[in-house]
Amino acid sequence: MRIAILDGSDEENGLTSWLGAFRAELEERAHQVEHLRLADLDIRGCTGCFGCWVERPGACVFVDDSAKVRRAIIRSELTILTSPLTAGFVSARLKHATDRLIPLVLPYIQLVQGECHHHQRYPRYPRLGLLVAPEADTAPEDLAVTARIYRRTALNLKSSLAFCETTDRTPADLATELPALVERALTPAPVPPDPAPVLPPAPGEPPGKVAIFNASPRGHRSNSALLIERLAAGIEAATSQAPERHLLSRTKRRAEHIAAFGRADTALIVFPLYTDSVPGLLKGFIEDLAGANVQRPGGKLGFFVHSGFPEACHSWPVEAYLSRLAPRLGRAYLGTLIKGGSEGIQVQPGWMTGKLYRRLESLGQAFGRTGGWDPELAAALAKPARFNWLVRCLSPVVFTMSNLYWNQQMKKNGVYDRRRAAPEG
Numbered sequence: 001m002r003i004a005i006l007d008g009s010d011e012e013n014g015l016t017s018w019l020g021a022f023r024a025e026l027e028e029r030a031h032q033v034e035h036l037r038l039a040d041l042d043i044r045g046c047t048g049c050f051g052c053w054v055e056r057p058g059a060c061v062f063v064d065d066s067a068k069v070r071r072a073i074i075r076s077e078l079t080i081l082t083s084p085l086t087a088g089f090v091s092a093r094l095k096h097a098t099d100r101l102i103p104l105v106l107p108y109i110q111l112v113q114g115e116c117h118h119h120q121r122y123p124r125y126p127r128l129g130l131l132v133a134p135e136a137d138t139a140p141e142d143l144a145v146t147a148r149i150y151r152r153t154a155l156n157l158k159s160s161l162a163f164c165e166t167t168d169r170t171p172a173d174l175a176t177e178l179p180a181l182v183e184r185a186l187t188p189a190p191v192p193p194d195p196a197p198v199l200p201p202a203p204g205e206p207p208g209k210v211a212i213f214n215a216s217p218r219g220h221r222s223n224s225a226l227l228i229e230r231l232a233a234g235i236e237a238a239t240s241q242a243p244e245r246h247l248l249s250r251t252k253r254r255a256e257h258i259a260a261f262g263r264a265d266t267a268l269i270v271f272p273l274y275t276d277s278v279p280g281l282l283k284g285f286i287e288d289l290a291g292a293n294v295q296r297p298g299g300k301l302g303f304f305v306h307s308g309f310p311e312a313c314h315s316w317p318v319e320a321y322l323s324r325l326a327p328r329l330g331r332a333y334l335g336t337l338i339k340g341g342s343e344g345i346q347v348q349p350g351w352m353t354g355k356l357y358r359r360l361e362s363l364g365q366a367f368g369r370t371g372g373w374d375p376e377l378a379a380a381l382a383k384p385a386r387f388n389w390l391v392r393c394l395s396p397v398v399f400t401m402s403n404l405y406w407n408q409q410m411k412k413n414g415v416y417d418r419r420r421a422a423p424e425g
Helices: 012-027 067-072 090-098 140-156 171-185 223-239 251-263 280-291 312-328 351-368 375-381 387-414
Strands: 003-008 032-037 080-083 105-113 115-120 129-132 162-168 210-214 244-247 264-274 302-304 331-339
Touching: 003 012, 003 067, 012 032, 012 080, 012 129, 012 171, 012 375, 032 067, 032 171, 080 090, 105 387, 115 140, 115 312, 129 140, 129 171, 140 162, 140 312, 210 223, 210 251, 223 264, 223 302, 223 351, 244 251, 251 280, 302 312, 312 331, 331 375, 351 375
Parallel strands: 003 032, 003 080, 080 129, 129 162, 210 244, 210 264, 264 302, 302 331
Antiparallel strands: 105 115
16 A cells, blocks of 8 residues: 655654654564654645645645645555644644645535545545644543544545554554555545534623634735634724734744734634644644643633634534633633624625624624624524535535636636646646
8 A cells, every 4th residue: 555654743752663663563564654754844834825726726826845745645554643742733834834735636516425635636536544742631522623623524535434543552553454444435435514613602702802813824815814804803892992913924023923822811812724623823833832831820722713614514523622722821711703704804795794894893892891702693604514405405506606617717817728737637
């Protein structure tokens, strides 16, 4: 079996030696192994520019070692994603690498298991496996949440998650069991329906000093920035105090951002969904926060995740991670706002965005009064949670209109004839 190992460890540690022994066991069993140590590669963070769809179909506009990663994946029969768990999830290094996998699919949308997902670019994709080194305080729930997120990542990559294992197992045991795990995954089971998140009750008092962190890699030109503007306006209207705003894309100011997080009575982090979870940019910030002394007695933390997929259910798995992250960072969890279908708001006319912006300002005003999210307004923002039967029946018409947009962009850039290019095959 051809196996690619994407090693997301950040330094020589127990995971590195475990993987060395694991590779030896695999090769002893006649498997062909390509081990990519991500720390030795030049892989930039994904900026969400979609150039890999509309400018260089199937290839990122940034020329770096991410092409090696995509090539190794698409030529393998099994890709094993490995990482130490940090702050309850995989490392920022591995997350940056997985964020750069969207060239492997097409921009076009179809229904898969009743949800919106992308068309495949390649005729076949490998099974995925997840191997993590636990932290001292890793709980079974942390592993379950991580597996839940990567199960959906596998679905988006036209694959399935063959296993989620930890380095508590011996390399020999996992190498022996590997063929059976992959064989079972060749007939993917439906991804279990995700339970809808429940907002915790609002504290019932003003939020104090508020700092909002824009975690979009696009920075001030992002949809996150537009959403933050309206939310912050509502908070200011209720509290007569403008929230601080910080762009995490300005990575040279990381120390300032960490200090601002520590000072804030209430911190809000707004970000786009990147490969079913937080962007690698945000995961790096989370790791820095976990390593700093930012615990604040009575401090609170809330989130706002939005995605290009129209249904809110795509963001439910990452909410489960965020609910566990807040107490890890010494903060009370305020809940997560979820918004689907956000990708087009930058180009939509006012009559299309007016209702959304008014709702965000109302959410901000309620937040300024109570220190939490209004459940009715949050539920309205998250609609549709899933498509109903009527929309599913009409999906060919809806998706045709959406796909026309991508075709127009490719024609504009003179690459329409290469729209299904598969350069890594």
